[in-house]
Amino acid sequence: MRHLIDPLDFTQQEISTLLDLADRIHDDPAAYQEVARHKKLATLFYEPSTRTRLSFESAMLRLGGKTLGFAGAQLSSASKGETVEDTARVVSNYADVIAMRHPKEGAPLRASLSARVPVINAGDGGHAHPSQTMIDLMTIRQRKGRLDHLTIGFCGDLKFGRTVHSLTAALSQFEGNRFVFISPEDLRLPQYVKNESLEPTHQIYKETADLEAELPHLDVLYMTRIQQERFFQRGRIPALERLLPAGRSAAAEGTAGYAGAASAAPHRRDQKGCG
Numbered sequence: 001m002r003h004l005i006d007p008l009d010f011t012q013q014e015i016s017t018l019l020d021l022a023d024r025i026h027d028d029p030a031a032y033q034e035v036a037r038h039k040k041l042a043t044l045f046y047e048p049s050t051r052t053r054l055s056f057e058s059a060m061l062r063l064g065g066k067t068l069g070f071a072g073a074q075l076s077s078a079s080k081g082e083t084v085e086d087t088a089r090v091v092s093n094y095a096d097v098i099a100m101r102h103p104k105e106g107a108p109l110r111a112s113l114s115a116r117v118p119v120i121n122a123g124d125g126g127h128a129h130p131s132q133t134m135i136d137l138m139t140i141r142q143r144k145g146r147l148d149h150l151t152i153g154f155c156g157d158l159k160f161g162r163t164v165h166s167l168t169a170a171l172s173q174f175e176g177n178r179f180v181f182i183s184p185e186d187l188r189l190p191q192y193v194k195n196e197s198l199e200p201t202h203q204i205y206k207e208t209a210d211l212e213a214e215l216p217h218l219d220v221l222y223m224t225r226i227q228q229e230r231f232f233q234r235g236r237i238p239a240l241e242r243l244l245p246a247g248r249s250a251a252a253e254g255t256a257g258y259a260g261a262a263s264a265a266p267h268r269r270d271q272k273g274c275g
Contacts, residue, residue, distance in 0.1 A: 068094065
């Protein structure tokens with residue numbers, strides 16, 4: 001039994017094989033509409049989601065399967081103190097596969113150690129989002145025809161952007177890619193991503209705040225939003241206030257239980273670059 005917790009759980013060859021299968025399903029969905037018949041997917045979403053949760057459920061239904069689950073920690077026994085390990089053990093009796101989203105980094109991994117069915121990480125805090133990575137890779141391959149020898153720019157909140165962390169890890173497995181990380185200094189890519197994904201494979205990368213200068217040299221530009229739900233420090237954060245919609249405070253955006261904290265980068269509309 002295998003789980004998908006981190007993009008590096010799949011080798012380059014396995015990623016290519018999976019994307020080949022995805023292309024065949026896309027081109028001939030009728031041929032696959034019964035492959036998950038009599039199978040059940042449990043979507044355990046401990047934090048809000050629209051696209052990811054509905055994508056999982058829609059995919060399972062299109063493959064002939066069924067879904068069950070919850071769309072908020074308050075709707076589960078977590079509100080009564082149940083751990084993710086206990087939930088995974090119990091849900092293993094009801095479903096054939098689990099897709100879990102959680103605000104805390106490492107929660108899907110903990111669940112996988114107790115589950116008796118495969119666990120898919122549907123996003124854990126600011127850590128990883130491997131299922132999103134697979135569709136990003138599919139999109140890049142469809143548009144560019146390859147996943148190697150590309151110059152990929154990542155712009156926005158690179159510190160808390162789990163999709164950035166995951167896609168960087170996956171693309172680092174392909175030969176000849178070059179990475180450009182574009183963000184304010186306070187929202188730069190975490191060092192652990194560089195240590196785990198870029199440096200072991202000797203990837204070429206640069207960090208900058210100047211999007212305009214880099215844009216003409218990119219094959220792919222990956223834009224990310226400010227992950228305001230990851231900023232949970234109490235009190236007012238003036239730099240963060242400038243990133244939020246009018247009438248909303250940084251304190252109101254705080255959520256207890258999220259792993260990690262950081263101050264936001266200053267943001268001005270007339271500032272050149274990304275942020």
